[in-house]
Amino acid sequence: MKTRLSAAGATVLALLVAVLAFGQPAHAAAGFSVAGGKLYDANGAEFIMRGVNHAHTWYPQQTSSFADVKALGANTVRVVLSSGDRWTRNTNADVANVISLCKTNRLICVLEVHDTTGYGEQSEAITLARAVDYWLSLADVLSGQERYVIVNIGNEPYGNYNYGSWATDNATAIKRLRAAGLTHTIMVDAPNWGQDWGFFMRDNAASVFAADPARNTVFSVHMYGVYDTAAEISDYLGRFRAAGLPIVVGEFGFNHSDGNPDEDTILSYSQANGIGWLGWSWSGNGGGVEYLDLATNFNPASLTEWGQRLFNGANGIRQTAREASVFGGTPPPTTPPSTTPPPTTPPPTTPPPTTPSPSGGCAAAYTVTNQWQGGFQGEVRVTAGARAITGWTVGWTFANGQHVTQSWNVALTSNGTTVTARNADYNGRLAAGASASFGFLGSWTGTNSPPVLSCTAS
Incomplete structure (x- = not known):
């Protein structure tokens, strides 16, 4: 189901007033923080996600995937987990290992609970409250990882019906997590299977942000067939920017069963406006959407058409990703053997030319x-x-x-x-x-x- 975006400016004004009313977001001392609609790492450096989703809960043996996506230049991986309600529970030890793999490969880890997908439309889907229970059960694993981990409460937590409690449920979930001592940046998914065609997240994001005592929440929209024109993409993302609210494209593809998303505009607009994104997904898709695999059979040397576009195309990962400063540097991206020839001449070793910095210049x-x-x-x-x-x-x-x-x-x-x-x-x-x-x-x-x-x- 899809609808077209209007050009009305009333929503932008309402969001902007709401954001200004509760002031500048506070910075979390130990990890990621949000200010002025942007995400900052623990060193205070702006961080823009450039990465992929990885279906870990269904392919737990594919642990080499973390190193593979890093080698292709990604700075973030969004990891699919299960609370055990719909699929096999990812244990505390398993999640600890996922975080370790992310850190070893200098990737920021966005962890999400997938069991909430389509709540209100799929009978087996769980509530956000149940997802919070799972996060609280991982308290010992998450503690101390605020510099490297972002907590995505629940994937696509409502389908196309009965999503009127989205704002209240998310606000309550955030407050429970904060009350339990979780200080990580929290990511909130949109309703309508993540696509927010009803604009419910767009129109209520400011109130959810205000409900977070830490003012450390990021919003995530999933862009598939609803976003098949440049106008729809720029209008939706632009309203969050104008309101000073942090937005990322948590999932998107270059094709989909509900339409053909305009991935070129998603990439170019995000790059021009400092918006993070995470492509769906590394490998292992089924059910008729196998075309969304970025790599064939988890093989980084066998990128699909979508994988070549996302990693090596204009405004893609290799061109735009910058490693989080908490890892202590920004190594150059690895060159895939199937694309650009490897370096044959070493970079200059002399100090780079630097202009003087006059007072105020x-x-x-x-x-x-x-x-x-x-x-x-x-x-x-x-x-x-x-x-x-x-x-x-x-x-x-x-x-x-x-x-x-x-x-x-x-x-x-x-x-x-x-x-x-x-x-x-x-x-x-x-x-x-x-x-x-x-x-x-x-x-x-x-x-x-x-x-x-x-x-x-x-």
Whole structure:
């Protein structure tokens, strides 16, 4: 079932007023936190999910999947768990091992209970209250993992009927989890099998956010056939952005039985606006939706058409994912053997060129993070000076005929070998000494020496 989005602005205004009324969200001291509609890791660095869903509860033996999706560049994995009500319960020891696998592979772990799927429409589905019982039974496993784990209370907790209690039930669930001492960021799924075609999450998200004593809740919409046009996608996600409420696309595909979602717009709009997403799903789909497998038979060397699009396509994982800073660095993504040739020339070992940082200005540092014959990946980190800035522009001219072919987290233009890079609307405001980074792919022949950068702040 689907419906079309309207262009009315009343909902945006109502959401914005509600958010402003209860003020700036508080930061959780030990783990992830939410502020200004964005997600921040425990170091205070903005974190944008770029990852996949993995059906662990049905394929518990596929533990190598965590390393495989990391090797393809993902920074997050959403893990399917069961409370034992519909499928075999994932034990405390099993969930502890899942968290360990995520941490070992430097992945942020979004854990979700799948037994709630379609409540109100499927008789075997459980309530959010029952899902909370399961989370509370995992208290010893979750404690101390706030830096690495986000708790998704229940997957698609209502079908297309009887979802009028969505807001109340989620608010009650969040309060129970907080009262029990859980301080993790909480993720809340939309009704209507996650797609929110009735706009019930959209119109009630502010009240659910306000019900969280920690102001540390993220909302998740699942985008399948309902979201088959660019207008529907940008309107829905844009209303959360305008209201200052955190939104992620917790599931989406490139095809579906209820229609053909516009995955290109989901990816491009999310990248332009700093919105996280998690593609469905790594492998093991059945029931007629096998086309949603990203890898054939869990084999990372055998990506499907959907897998190639999500990992290696424009605005995909390899191009846009950035590892959470809690892991202590951002290694370059591994190059799959089936796509770009592996590096044959090592990146430069000399210190990257850096512009000076005058009082109140900015500095920019240029680094080649990966290089192969004819191509390379670069990163530029912009750092504010002694005063906060509201925007920045970085410029340079390549000396050896290099050209930028793709970029992310920036508005970048090229005129021959001269490049001008301006901040995106979500990463221009920097506190004194704070940094933002953007990346790009480029081509080169012969020599790939780093350019000298200029940085201008506003």
